[in-house]
Amino acid sequence: MNVEDSYRRYFPLVRERCRRLLGDGPTAADVAQETFVRFLQTRVTGGDDGVVRWLYRCSGNLVIDHLRRRRTTVAVDDLAPSPTSSHAETAALVRSFVGRLAKDLPSEVMQAGLLIHVDGLTQLEAAVVLDVTERTVRRWLDSFGQAAAALDEGAKP
Amino acid sequence: MTAPHPSVLALDLAALKGPDATLQRHLETCASCRAHVTAASPSTEPVPTWAQTAAGSRWRLRLPWLSAAAAVVASLVFFVTLRQPEETTRSKGHPSFALYIERGHKVHLWDGRSPVHTDDRLQLKVAAAGFSYLVVGLDTPQGWRSVYEGEVDPNAATPLPNSWRVDEKDPVVHLGFLLCHGACKPAELEAAAVERPRTSQRWWSDFSLQRSDP
Numbered sequence: 143m144n145v146e147d148s149y150r151r152y153f154p155l156v157r158e159r160c161r162r163l164l165g166d167g168p169t170a171a172d173v174a175q176e177t178f179v180r181f182l183q184t185r186v187t188g189g190d191d192g193v194v195r196w197l198y199r200c201s202g203n204l205v206i207d208h209l210r211r212r213r214t215t216v217a218v219d220d221l222a223p224s225p226t227s228s229h230a231e232t233a234a235l236v237r238s239f240v241g242r243l244a245k246d247l248p249s250e251v252m253q254a255g256l257l258i259h260v261d262g263l264t265q266l267e268a269a270v271v272l273d274v275t276e277r278t279v280r281r282w283l284d285s286f287g288q289a290a291a292a293l294d295e296g297a298k299p
Numbered sequence: 300m301t302a303p304h305p306s307v308l309a310l311d312l313a314a315l316k317g318p319d320a321t322l323q324r325h326l327e328t329c330a331s332c333r334a335h336v337t338a339a340s341p342s343t344e345p346v347p348t349w350a351q352t353a354a355g356s357r358w359r360l361r362l363p364w365l366s367a368a369a370a371v372v373a374s375l376v377f378f379v380t381l382r383q384p385e386e387t388t389r390s391k392g393h394p395s396f397a398l399y400i401e402r403g404h405k406v407h408l409w410d411g412r413s414p415v416h417t418d419d420r421l422q423l424k425v426a427a428a429g430f431s432y433l434v435v436g437l438d439t440p441q442g443w444r445s446v447y448e449g450e451v452d453p454n455a456a457t458p459l460p461n462s463w464r465v466d467e468k469d470p471v472v473h474l475g476f477l478l479c480h481g482a483c484k485p486a487e488l489e490a491a492a493v494e495r496p497r498t499s500q501r502w503w504s505d506f507s508l509q510r511s512d513p
């Protein structure tokens with residue numbers, strides 16, 4: 143597939159995912175662009191399914207890197223969870239503490255948290271995207287939920 | 300009561316491959332999922348210059364960023380495994396990395412979360428668990444830059460001969476480690492950081508250190 147076909151086919155979903163994770167600003171556009179540049183420079187196999195999983199992982203890693211670099215650790219309004227996210231309570235905590243969580247948690251735990259709580263993926267889908275077992279995803283989600291709850295507890299007056 | 304929304308992953312795949320019958324029925328009644336599929340669907344928009352340029356150069360030019368001065372750090376006394384996810388610790392003998400921080404005249408093992416200070420020196424010790432070659436990368440605004448590569452002892456913990464000074468310009472020091480057999484190339488850092496391989500052929504791990512001066 144040439145660059146024009148690749149761009150027109152896959153860039154829209156990359157752009158949407160970055161907006162979902164980072165809001166509708168220039169940062170989301172930058173991360174979407176960076177994700178796509180890396181995609182163009184990598185041989186990704188597996189057809190549409192393989193490409194989409196790769197794009198989710200890559201954009202997730204770049205978003206996490208961005209959150210870690212950012213000076214402020216709290217980003218209340220940046221995240222725009224998917225309407226399909228069924229974890230409203232944790233999703234709200236994620237919105238409040240995403241910067242701190244990104245700095246405190248290993249990347250794979252953060253990836254799982256974003257996929258489940260912001261994208262609204264099922265645990266099975268997150269396991270497929272991250273290429274691990276569902277059990278591992280559950281364990282990472284436990285870590286993620288505990289970290290979010292601890293931050294919430296610490297923020298109470 | 301409407302049916303539960305499909306996940307965005309299912310919607311993204313439907314945008315590319317077309318919805319199945321169940322999803323099609325949902326889309327007919329759900330405006331928000333329909334909007335998602337529309338936004339994620341292939342477009343006919345013109346391809347921007349940056350994409351054309353990126354496709355033309357497989358790997359981008361790396362620019363120097365962090366001042367990585369070579370210096371040997373004092374004696375190393377501890378060794379632990381940091382941040383190994385379950386998938387990798389199920390079996391014995393996975394690679395592990397220990398990061399030591401030299402501050403003033405003292406050296407201590409990094410605890411995995413404490414911030415580092417300007418002028419700290421970072422020293423790495425790797426237990427390669429059968430791998431024989433290591434590339435260390437530094438994540439910079441221009442992409443991953445190799446700051447060390449060389450053979451490591453497959454059977455014993457090896458302290459690296461280089462250390463890296465934390466620069467006052469760096470809010471975060473993100474180091475990545477790619478282990479392989481034979482010589483892997485620094486150019487592989489970029490893909491490894493994304494794909495995070497943990498196989499018998501390639502092994503990736505990374506540390507992200509925040510800088511915060513007292």
Ligand SMILES: [Zn+2]
Nearest residue numbers: 304305329332
């Ligand atoms: Zn819906």
